[in-house]
Amino acid sequence: MLRWFGAAFLVLLLVLCLRASTLDSMQPEIAPVAVVEVDSGGLLERFRGGLKIPTVSRQPGEGMDTEAFQAFRAYLAQHYPRVHDRLELELISRHSLLFRWPGGEPSLPGTVLLAHQDVVPVDTGSEGDWDHPPYEAVVADGYIWGRGSLDDKFGLFSILEAVEGLIADGFHPRRTLYLAFGHDEEVGGGDGAVQIARLFAERGWTIALVVDEGGAIADGMVPGLDAPVAIVGVAEKGYMSALLEVDGMGGHSSAPPNQSAIGILASAIVKLEDNRFPMRFDGATRAFFERGIGPESSFGMRVIYGNLWLFEPLVLAMLDRSPMMAAMVRTTTAPTIFHAGLKENVLPARAQATVNFRLLPGEKGDEVLEEVRRIISDERITVSMAGRAREASPSSRIDSRAWATLAETIREVFPEAIVAPYLLLGGTDSRYFRDLCDCVYRFLPIELEPDGLRRAHGTNERIPVAGLVDGARFYRRLIENADQATLDSDESQ
Numbered sequence: 355m356l357r358w359f360g361a362a363f364l365v366l367l368l369v370l371c372l373r374a375s376t377l378d379s380m381q382p383e384i385a386p387v388a389v390v391e392v393d394s395g396g397l398l399e400r401f402r403g404g405l406k407i408p409t410v411s412r413q414p415g416e417g418m419d420t421e422a423f424q425a426f427r428a429y430l431a432q433h434y435p436r437v438h439d440r441l442e443l444e445l446i447s448r449h450s451l452l453f454r455w456p457g458g459e460p461s462l463p464g465t466v467l468l469a470h471q472d473v474v475p476v477d478t479g480s481e482g483d484w485d486h487p488p489y490e491a492v493v494a495d496g497y498i499w500g501r502g503s504l505d506d507k508f509g510l511f512s513i514l515e516a517v518e519g520l521i522a523d524g525f526h527p528r529r530t531l532y533l534a535f536g537h538d539e540e541v542g543g544g545d546g547a548v549q550i551a552r553l554f555a556e557r558g559w560t561i562a563l564v565v566d567e568g569g570a571i572a573d574g575m576v577p578g579l580d581a582p583v584a585i586v587g588v589a590e591k592g593y594m595s596a597l598l599e600v601d602g603m604g605g606h607s608s609a610p611p612n613q614s615a616i617g618i619l620a621s622a623i624v625k626l627e628d629n630r631f632p633m634r635f636d637g638a639t640r641a642f643f644e645r646g647i648g649p650e651s652s653f654g655m656r657v658i659y660g661n662l663w664l665f666e667p668l669v670l671a672m673l674d675r676s677p678m679m680a681a682m683v684r685t686t687t688a689p690t691i692f693h694a695g696l697k698e699n700v701l702p703a704r705a706q707a708t709v710n711f712r713l714l715p716g717e718k719g720d721e722v723l724e725e726v727r728r729i730i731s732d733e734r735i736t737v738s739m740a741g742r743a744r745e746a747s748p749s750s751r752i753d754s755r756a757w758a759t760l761a762e763t764i765r766e767v768f769p770e771a772i773v774a775p776y777l778l779l780g781g782t783d784s785r786y787f788r789d790l791c792d793c794v795y796r797f798l799p800i801e802l803e804p805d806g807l808r809r810a811h812g813t814n815e816r817i818p819v820a821g822l823v824d825g826a827r828f829y830r831r832l833i834e835n836a837d838q839a840t841l842d843s844d845e846s847q
């Protein structure tokens with residue numbers, strides 16, 4: 355019996371090691387690119403000037419700072435004269451910019467680079483918490499500080515620098531190049547990216563590759579992995595908010611019922627937090643471990659990532675310890691608004707709460723809502739959808755020539771980085787292009803600090819000065835590489 359057990363154990367060990375050693379690396383072998391000349395001093399000043407123009411996005415109905423966007427557009431025209439001279443420029447919904455550089459082979463599907471002009475507002479009252487004022491583009495401690503420095507003026511200016519440089523050097527694209535700079539990404543992209551994508555469909559403009567913000571070079575993201583990881587978003591989570599309401603419970607606080615409207619609603623919220631949605635380990639997140647970082651990890655970790663059939667529960671338990679990682683494997687539950695009561699001696703007649711859910715790919719808003727009702731199981735509470743649900747975007751291909759071209763370009767400019775697909779937790783303009791192309795990727799060529807995401811929409815947004823040159827080099831090589839490569843959709847044209 356013991357011998358049988360010992361033999362079975364040995365076989366298992368053998369299988370584990372075998373699978374660990376056959377994990378296939380998806381990292382392209384590529385030489386770092388010879389230096390691309392970038393005018394780093396001029397670039398810094400052009401970028402700083404752009405940060406000083408507060409192109410703030412406001413919620414629909416709050417009015418728009420038209421002058422800021424006009425000033426920003428004039429600023430771009432002044433500082434990128436070649437781009438404005440050589441490329442066709444079309445204004446979409448008055449403020450979004452669509453540049454088109456017709457390629458020498460018009461039948462080839464184009465390359466689309468996305469970025470957005472708008473930035474989120476600085477929270478009222480938080481201005482004083484900034485180490486440097488948000489719209490002065492101060493250079494200090496090796497960083498450029500300011501709202502929009504990371505999200506997303508870094509991307510926008512890096513793209514323009516790259517194209518301006520290519521024109522100056524006499525480059526002529528084979529493939530048509532499109533630059534689409536929306537003006538309302540931070541409030542959903544309805545007037546910008548949505549309309550631009552619609553134009554592509556109407557005009558029959560075909561696309562081989564789309565690159566937008568939404569990934570970065572992340573350091574120290576994965577325990578046990580020293581190399582920086584270039585995380586490339588290949589899908590985006592969906593979005594749905596539920597409104598929970600309790601009605602008709604008012605009265606004097608001197609004779610309260612056993613359970614008040616506030617109590618009923620609070621216990622519903624507790625139930626939701628205690629019964630989170632189940633974890634699911636598939637799609638982009640599974641590919642991140644199995645194909646992305648797995649093959650590049652230490653042997654011990656390769657045994658785990660190469661044998662997810664056995665170790666999946668272990669990996670999920672590990673992911674569950676970090677809110678960021680856990681969000682990649684489950685539909686998340688986030689109570690965000692709670693309204694009840696006006697006066698200290700009056701029981702509120704109504705209590706309302708909003709709970710925001712971020713949906714895993716494949717999950718539908720009304721199914722999640724149904725599950726919410728089941729978890730709460732309290733007929734005193736009305737559960738409805740607040741606004742409309744948005745399903746997750748389907749995953750882009752990672753077996754494509756377009757993916758390989760992007761991965762090679764990343765490795766040319768960041769030779770140390772491990773390129774890995776991942777599931778984006780937020781939303782970007784690029785989701786509207788997914789129907790037009792199955793090679794839509796989200797990546798910014800910048801090393802992200804561990805708290806970079808918090809800074810991006812919070813206080814003290816900044817980027818390292820040294821990152822600006824990498825940004826311009828990256829887009830330049832990306833445009834050249836995509837132009838020269840034979841991409842997946844070329845043959846079908």
Ligand SMILES: [Zn+2]
Pocket residue numbers: 470505506539567
């Ligand atoms: Zn953004």
